[in-house]
Amino acid sequence: MKSIVCMKAVPSTNQVRLDPVTHTICRDGRQAVVNPFDASALETAVGIKERLGGQVTVLSMGIPDTERLLRDALSRGADTGILLSDRAFAGADTLATSYSLSLGVKEAGGYQMILCGKMAVDGDTAQIGPELAGVLEIPCVTDVCEILHLTDKEVQVKKGVDGGHQILKVKLPVLLTVEKDICMPRMPSIAGIRFGETGPVAVKGASELAADPMRIGLTGSPTQVIKTFTPKRQSESIPIPGTPGEQASQLAILCKEVSR
Amino acid sequence: MTKVRAFTSEFDEYRKDESRSVGQAESISFPENEEDVCHILKQLYKDKIPITLQGGRTGLAAAAVPGGGHVMNLSKMNQILGLRCNGGRYYIRVQPGVVLSALQKGIESKRLDTAAWTEEEQKVYEAFCQEPEHFFPTDPTETSACLGGMAACNASGARSYYYGAMRSHVTGLRVALSDGSMLCLRRGENFAKGRKMRLTKEEGGEICLELPLYQMPHTKNASGYYVCDDMDAIDLFIGSDGTLGVLTELELELLPLPAVIWGISCFFRKEKDAIAFTKKVRKEIGQAAAIEFFDEGAIEILRRQKARSTAFSSLLDVDAWVDCCIYVELHCESQAEALDTLYRLGEILEAAGGKETETWVARNANDREQQQFFRHAVPESTNMLIDERKKIDSVITKLGADMSVPDEYLDEVVEMYRRSLKEYDLESATWGHIGNNHLHVNILPRDGEDYRKGKELYAIWAKAVTKMGGAVSAEHGVGKLKRAFLEVMYGRKHMIEMARLKRQLDPYFILGRGNLFPSTILEEGEGKEK
Numbered sequence: 001m002k003s004i005v006c007m008k009a010v011p012s013t014n015q016v017r018l019d020p021v022t023h024t025i026c027r028d029g030r031q032a033v034v035n036p037f038d039a040s041a042l043e044t045a046v047g048i049k050e051r052l053g054g055q056v057t058v059l060s061m062g063i064p065d066t067e068r069l070l071r072d073a074l075s076r077g078a079d080t081g082i083l084l085s086d087r088a089f090a091g092a093d094t095l096a097t098s099y100s101l102s103l104g105v106k107e108a109g110g111y112q113m114i115l116c117g118k119m120a121v122d123g124d125t126a127q128i129g130p131e132l133a134g135v136l137e138i139p140c141v142t143d144v145c146e147i148l149h150l151t152d153k154e155v156q157v158k159k160g161v162d163g164g165h166q167i168l169k170v171k172l173p174v175l176l177t178v179e180k181d182i183c184m185p186r187m188p189s190i191a192g193i194r195f196g197e198t199g200p201v202a203v204k205g206a207s208e209l210a211a212d213p214m215r216i217g218l219t220g221s222p223t224q225v226i227k228t229f230t231p232k233r234q235s236e237s238i239p240i241p242g243t244p245g246e247q248a249s250q251l252a253i254l255c256k257e258v259s260r
Numbered sequence: 261m262t263k264v265r266a267f268t269s270e271f272d273e274y275r276k277d278e279s280r281s282v283g284q285a286e287s288i289s290f291p292e293n294e295e296d297v298c299h300i301l302k303q304l305y306k307d308k309i310p311i312t313l314q315g316g317r318t319g320l321a322a323a324a325v326p327g328g329g330h331v332m333n334l335s336k337m338n339q340i341l342g343l344r345c346n347g348g349r350y351y352i353r354v355q356p357g358v359v360l361s362a363l364q365k366g367i368e369s370k371r372l373d374t375a376a377w378t379e380e381e382q383k384v385y386e387a388f389c390q391e392p393e394h395f396f397p398t399d400p401t402e403t404s405a406c407l408g409g410m411a412a413c414n415a416s417g418a419r420s421y422y423y424g425a426m427r428s429h430v431t432g433l434r435v436a437l438s439d440g441s442m443l444c445l446r447r448g449e450n451f452a453k454g455r456k457m458r459l460t461k462e463e464g465g466e467i468c469l470e471l472p473l474y475q476m477p478h479t480k481n482a483s484g485y486y487v488c489d490d491m492d493a494i495d496l497f498i499g500s501d502g503t504l505g506v507l508t509e510l511e512l513e514l515l516p517l518p519a520v521i522w523g524i525s526c527f528f529r530k531e532k533d534a535i536a537f538t539k540k541v542r543k544e545i546g547q548a549a550a551i552e553f554f555d556e557g558a559i560e561i562l563r564r565q566k567a568r569s570t571a572f573s574s575l576l577d578v579d580a581w582v583d584c585c586i587y588v589e590l591h592c593e594s595q596a597e598a599l600d601t602l603y604r605l606g607e608i609l610e611a612a613g614g615k616e617t618e619t620w621v622a623r624n625a626n627d628r629e630q631q632q633f634f635r636h637a638v639p640e641s642t643n644m645l646i647d648e649r650k651k652i653d654s655v656i657t658k659l660g661a662d663m664s665v666p667d668e669y670l671d672e673v674v675e676m677y678r679r680s681l682k683e684y685d686l687e688s689a690t691w692g693h694i695g696n697n698h699l700h701v702n703i704l705p706r707d708g709e710d711y712r713k714g715k716e717l718y719a720i721w722a723k724a725v726t727k728m729g730g731a732v733s734a735e736h737g738v739g740k741l742k743r744a745f746l747e748v749m750y751g752r753k754h755m756i757e758m759a760r761l762k763r764q765l766d767p768y769f770i771l772g773r774g775n776l777f778p779s780t781i782l783e784e785g786e787g788k789e790k
Binding site: 012033036039072075184186187188189190191192193194197 | 624
């Protein structure tokens with residue numbers, strides 16, 4: 001089974017800095033970590049490789065420092081990495097990103113399955129998986145929480161929906177976006193780290209991929225961020241005077257008001 | 261002013277600590293500052309009422325379990341009081357009830373409440389906030405421990421292998437004596453002459469102490485008073501198990517956080533390979549800040565716990581072939597140094613019979629958290645197992661050894677534990693600080709008979725460890741549960757010397773009565789001498 005896993009570097013804290021001009025997240029690589037949903041996607045792919053054989057390629061678009069995270073993925077069982085890194089890719093929305101990633105997929109040279117995290121914890125859009133499947137014109141199943149059966153022709157998956165689950169059978173090639181708890185990501189071993197440090201990671205620019213300049217970066221992004229702001233904390237404390245009995249009654253009234 | 265209150269049933273939880281021992285008391289207080297402490301001490305001193313000191317009650321030797329009298333719980337003395345800088349190093353002043361996790365969080369996030377600090381200390385804090393990250397290196401598993409309690413039993417943790425125990429990081433203490441008078445001790449200012457020590461009270465007046473004459477073991481040690489020739493006076497109070505004074509303020513040294521911290525779990529098929537690996541790592545890897553051990557019994561408890569409790573379901577699976585695990589934590593100045601060290605560790609592992617593929621390396625916060633969960637789940641799961649067994653037979657309680665030996669006895673002591681556990685047919689789980697030859701062998705009694713046999717075995721081990729030049733308590737302190745072992749280690753004569761030392765500071769034997777030695781030891785001892 002030949003799989004491609006899309007991975008994104010996200011800030012390690014929720015205190016992100018925003019670019020005052022483009023209103024997009026400043027990605028300077030400081031304390032960037034791999035999106036936790038993507039870690040589950042990687043583990044799913046590596047698990048499949050271990051059971052059925054094959055190869056796992058990890059794919060990301062980001063600043064040069066993102067190579068560090070792809071090498072970490074190699075240490076956890078991936079075989080090769082492709083990083084799309086070019087100033088021309090900067091400021092991309094999900095549409096431009098999906099197009100760019102599709103070029104990376106072509107660069108990987110053939111696949112039966114693409115795995116993505118259900119969403120990234122910074123943007124929270126959950127759009128990349130479905131949009132990438134759209135560009136590649138392959139079927140897509142989102143929110144997969146279990147792979148029930150897999151052959152070289154088709155896959156049967158369990159997908160979370162409101163109030164229950166769906167079981168779906170899909171022909172390969174397919175793109176799946178996975179829930180975090182589909183599996184437990186492994187830790188790298190010393191041997192894995194040795195491979196991760198030296199294993200093949202190709203860094204590709206826009207021209208090497210023959211990217212259409214109108215479909216990448218800010219130019220290729222129909223989404224324009226007009227304004228970003230940090231929501232103000234909406235909490236205040238109200239002192240409740242009186243005896244414990246009076247305080248309890250007053251508190252009960254307040255609780256009712258809040259729950260209304 | 262904080263009141264002394266009657267010990268009604270609402271305070272029942274203050275009758276016990278993490279050792280699962282239960283005591284009783286007549287009154288309780290929760291002082292909020294030094295003035296409160298001194299006031300209560302003066303009040304109780306008049307009536308010679310015994311006082312048991314408490315913090316987070318996380319101790320494992322029952323030092324905080326009252327044997328009657330008064331309970332002084334210091335958990336409300338939980339303020340961080342100030343910060344000073346000297347020669348580029350930072351020193352933080354805290355009340356004894358500050359919880360370790362609160363200190364760790366405060367330093368890490370650099371969000372300390374400095375409103376009540378002096379202007380100068382606020383300036384130091386501003387400079388501190390601009391500095392790279394710092395940390396407090398003493399890291400017992402139980403982070404809800406109070407810093408006062410940690411100093412009182414000279415607590416340590418995994419990283420004590422490299423950074424030393426609590427003692428190494430306490431640079432100042434304010435101590436209230438049993439009569440309410442105060443001592444202010446700063447490291448490096450007051451030394452004993454041989455075994456004679458002079459202390460000056462803040463109120464005026466000198467105390468001349470005759471220190472016990474025993475030689476302490478050259479191992480990790482939290483057994484009895486710290487005494488040696490020409491010692492620093494502050495060290496007498498660290499590890500004194502709440503028997504010499506009330507620690508009302510501590511000054512602690514903070515260290516710059518290493519740039520790179522990686523944790524490596526190495527799995528072995530044979531225990532002897534793990535020991536060979538440990539010895540080699542100790543010799544060759546200077547960047548190892550912790551070397552920890554988990555045996556088959558401990559790993560099996562985790563497997564069972566994971567299968568039956570959702571709270572433990574996110575534990576990583578350990579393969580069925582695994583017999584034991586060694587965790588090594590590397591503290592390095594750069595990624596390149598860490599990588600070189602990791603590769604060297606891998607070579608040592610392969611030479612010792614392990615495999616580089618059979619390791620977990622935690623290099624980021626997520627993986628570190630996962631590994632820490634694994635390590636901390638071991639004692640937690642063991643306690644849960646014992647609590648279950650206690651429901652069937654109330655006599656059962658965990659029997660946890662806390663003994664250490666010098667480096668050259670590591671093989672011998674492990675061999676002794678294994679041989680005798682087999683001979684006595686006892687279930688056990690062993691983990692702990694193998695880098696310091698300090699293993700917590702936990703006997704898991706299945707019934708009352710196992711419990712009796714386990715206690716018998718501990719007494720045998722205490723004798724053997726003493727013979728090897730080790731300590732009967734390396735980090736938990738002696739408290740009330742390990743008094744008999746302390747006597748095995750030092751002998752009756754030196755126990756009496758310890759009690760006499762206490763009497764010079766606490767003439768009515770008020771503080772921590774029953775900790776280290778029975779309160780009647782002097783009457784018995786001196787009766788015999790006559």
